[in-house]
Amino acid sequence: MERRHVALVTGGGRGIGRAIALRAARAGAAVFVAARSQEACIEVVDEIVDGGGTAWPLYLDVADFGMFDEVLAEARELASAVGPIDWLVNNAGIAHSAPFLQHGRAGGEDLYQKHLDVNFHGPRRLIEALVPGMIERKYGRVVNVASSAGLQGYAYVAAYCASKHALVGYSTSAARELAKTGVTMNLVCPHYVDSPMTAASIERVVQKTQRSEADARAFFAAQNPGGSLVTEDEVAETVLELLTSDRNGAIAELVGGRATKPREETVRWR
Numbered sequence: 001m002e003r004r005h006v007a008l009v010t011g012g013g014r015g016i017g018r019a020i021a022l023r024a025a026r027a028g029a030a031v032f033v034a035a036r037s038q039e040a041c042i043e044v045v046d047e048i049v050d051g052g053g054t055a056w057p058l059y060l061d062v063a064d065f066g067m068f069d070e071v072l073a074e075a076r077e078l079a080s081a082v083g084p085i086d087w088l089v090n091n092a093g094i095a096h097s098a099p100f101l102q103h104g105r106a107g108g109e110d111l112y113q114k115h116l117d118v119n120f121h122g123p124r125r126l127i128e129a130l131v132p133g134m135i136e137r138k139y140g141r142v143v144n145v146a147s148s149a150g151l152q153g154y155a156y157v158a159a160y161c162a163s164k165h166a167l168v169g170y171s172t173s174a175a176r177e178l179a180k181t182g183v184t185m186n187l188v189c190p191h192y193v194d195s196p197m198t199a200a201s202i203e204r205v206v207q208k209t210q211r212s213e214a215d216a217r218a219f220f221a222a223q224n225p226g227g228s229l230v231t232e233d234e235v236a237e238t239v240l241e242l243l244t245s246d247r248n249g250a251i252a253e254l255v256g257g258r259a260t261k262p263r264e265e266t267v268r269w270r
């Protein structure tokens with residue numbers, strides 16, 4: 001009988017992470033839905049369990065490295081009847097905006113450090129905690145959700161871009177070292193996605209520029225090379241494709257345009 005996978009999806013309580021958790025569960029994996037907001041994680045878990053799947057909520061602050069040992073020990077215990085975590089999806093992320101010269105002291109905190117802690121060191125530390133076991137067992141899949149902001153710059157989000165570039169450089173390097181271990185590491189780099197994070201950006205534009213919500217939304221969609229926002233499900237589908245293949249060191253750049261274009265034109269593989 002084929003072994004059942006156990007997935008850990010960070011930032012699984014809403015947005016892209018929720019779509020990934022639901023997709024992994026539909027593919028038969030038992031899923032840890034991890035984030036800080038436990039009510040959101042529980043809702044996703046309930047949705048999975050109601051659909052006949054297996055899932056657990058997990059309280060995890062990816063920037064609080066000191067809690068990793070305890071949280072992962074709890075996860076191991078919960079999933080002991082199924083197996084070890086063999087799919088890791090580093091999806092949790094934050095994006096704050098400010099002029100680049102003010103990022104270092106916005107609201108009294110260093111936004112560069114904050115973004116690096118959540119968007120880069122969090123995934124890196126989780127990888128350090130889970131990948132050695134995967135290597136030992138000769139099987140594991142890691143997908144890191146970076147961003148087109150890991151491939152190019154955008155105005156007013158220098159800290160976000162720096163942290164995503166760090167994640168891309170780290171992941172493509174680590175993938176080379178993982179070759180032939182049975183463990184793979186890949187990246188998805190979506191352009192603007194129709195998710196709560198983008199909704200918050202749209203809201204900021206509306207407040208700052210007095211544009212209508214529809215105009216602001218069209219502005220973000222027009223930034224995407226495909227001309228429309230990427231959907232959460234599209235990201236989840238690509239993540240699942242990477243979790244279930246032997247591809248290693250790949251970057252899937254999701255450019256948008258799914259409603260009108262064939263999939264090959266909405267995903268650029270690097």
Ligand SMILES: NC(=O)c1ccc[n+]([C@@H]2O[C@H](COP(=O)([O-])OP(=O)(O)OC[C@H]3O[C@@H](n4cnc5c(N)ncnc54)[C@H](OP(=O)(O)O)[C@@H]3O)[C@@H](O)[C@H]2O)c1
Nearest residue numbers: 011015016035036037061062092093147192193195196197
């Ligand atoms: N939206 C886009 O346009 C877009 C484009 C490219 C890439 N991405 C990337 O895709 C990922 C998901 O984005 P999204 O649009 O779904 O964002 P979102 O709607 O804001 O969701 C972010 C998720 O990350 C979690 N999170 C944030 N800080 C965390 C922390 N310290 N520890 C644990 N979990 C944390 C949040 O839960 P809690 O706050 O409850 O912890 C939430 O579940 C991010 O890495 C983002 O950078 C997004």
